[in-house]
Amino acid sequence: MASIRNHAEQHNTAVYRDYKKDRKVGEGAYAVVYLGTQLSTNKVVAIKKIKIGQFKDGLDMSAIREVKTLQELRHPNVIELMEVYFHKTNLNLVLEYLESDLEMIIKDKSIVFMPGDVKHWMLMTLRGLDHCHRNWILHRDMKPNNLLLGRDGQLKIADFGLARDFGDRNRQMTAQVVTRWYRAPELLFGAREYGFGVDIWAIGCIFAELLLRNPYLPGSTDMEQLDTMFRALGTPTEADWPSMDKLPNHIQFKQYPKTPLRLLFTAAPPDTLELLESMLIYDPNRRISAREALLHPYFYNKPRPTPLENLPKHVRDTPEVAKQKRKAEAMGA
């Protein structure tokens, strides 16, 4: 027993010594992300250092969830977990490094979007998500900022901190998942048992955002979120969504009329709107699945998805400018 433990510790030390953190690149809810180097190969990596959790055992459930999930999922559109090691009391996840995300691209106004670009991003997102769902993993935090983009144009779903293994009703799930703007109506109504539909709703919002270049349903409180949603898509009726009034936090809302999507998305072709609409169906049981979405005519119809190498890239600062910015930041801090 002792020898196994020793062996594991030695292995951990060896892994830890192989990585160097270069600088901080991002900070999330429970982690700091660094740009790092694998010394043995000189490969650029991202190191996600999980902040010490509130739990007595020192480790947050979400961290464990992320490790377990990523170890199980391997797919070109899911971020690759290369290694895991402990240092002091921190858990470090070594991930492949991706330099930009979909949020940066959406906000970068020097970039024009062609319909084929949107189609390819949607395709990659759905492929990754379909893989998660087929392995009984809900992501639960789909948003442009968690869809990372590699230099080759490949999109990878990242940030599995809120993901969970489900299909097992032993444990109840929490309704406090998914960044508000992308949160499905059943979650806003406090559902504790839900399905793959929560991720699909989020993807629907991302799809709309790609078409609009602006967030589709930006509510600033949960209440306002519902109001924004119902204004845009009409207030659901019992026929639209059976038993919705049984959900814990259901509240009666003003009856907004249903307006066709084409009034807002004026020139989007019918296949685009049809797919979007089927992702934004109130009743989660009727909402399209990732697999069905992939088989939707939208992906077969023209225009074709833009080839990977022609997808627009987020233009980073040149090395000189970046260095100066970091210097200025360090002075300010």
Place this chain on the structure above:
Amino acid sequence: MATSTLTTTLFDDDVCPVCQTDRYLNPQMKLKVGPCFHKMCENCIERLFANGPAPCPTCRQTLRKATFSEQTFEDLSVEKEVRIRKQMSSKFNKRREDFKTLKDFNDYLETVEDLTFKLANEIDVETTKAAIDKFAAENRDLIRINADRLLNESRMATQRQEMLRKERQQQREAYQMELAAEQAAKNEDRRMLIQELATSDKSAKSILAARQAISLKKTSMRKTEVKPATTSSSLNGTSLLSDTYWRMQRDEEVDRHHEEDEEMVADSFDPVQSQYMDVDLGVGYVNSVNNNKAHAGGLQYPLLSSSSGIKDLYVEPVGVGSLSKVAKAGGYRLGFGYERAIEDAHTALFVPTLQS
């Protein structure tokens, strides 16, 4: 040797220097140029490089099939320089703003020109190549950033051109409509005038004067009616960027033009590409629910029916039972529990046994 040089120059494009196939005897023959700027016919390329990289029959440089391409310029030396410039510009893509002073920038351009000249004329090839590689290594990040910038800019430029084209077309159409409308109105006026002259008892002069005033007014009205359509797609930066939908339609139109070469892609396109499902799971990543190959193959696991006579030892997974209305409204399906339990049990059959 002397004769062979003579033939290559004399018949340059008509005889394959490798197999001596003659174009007059074989009109289908197509010559291609390798990176060493030696030509040979497609048959020879197929034959020589069928089993991977092989030496060029003329200069012994190692070549691959994919590095051969069709000659764009008749003069091989022009072809060579164009190709070299293209290769150079993919590395030497610095811009004015990447330099402190204009002089630095000019010096850089001169250096690039020097290197290009040396390559094209095969002077100090080794040292020149080393210098280029050194530059590429030192500027790796900047080269990538500028390549990205170029990509985005050329996309933007294509966009602008397309919008300009469309705008001109709209203007042309509007103008033609205006002309046609004017012509129709004139004809109508004439008809009315003739009728009035024929039936009215007013003097011809006063009728003509009244008519003229009306027709002038009409023309100017028509002009303002047509106007808005022609100026709707203004080319200022912001409207260009926010106008995604407009582009969507445009793109469809562009697409229709490329219909033919698109067909091929359409046939081979598969959104649920199995390659994506078939990711090899490394040792230590084997998990019973993750047998992708089984998934990709569409393998399904039917429940044993009681009629098959086998006593089912299946243990009901936790939570599978009655499903409340609340759970249903939330999108939870009763099937989840079953499906998962069955998959868990069966996919494990495909897991390779762990070595102890």
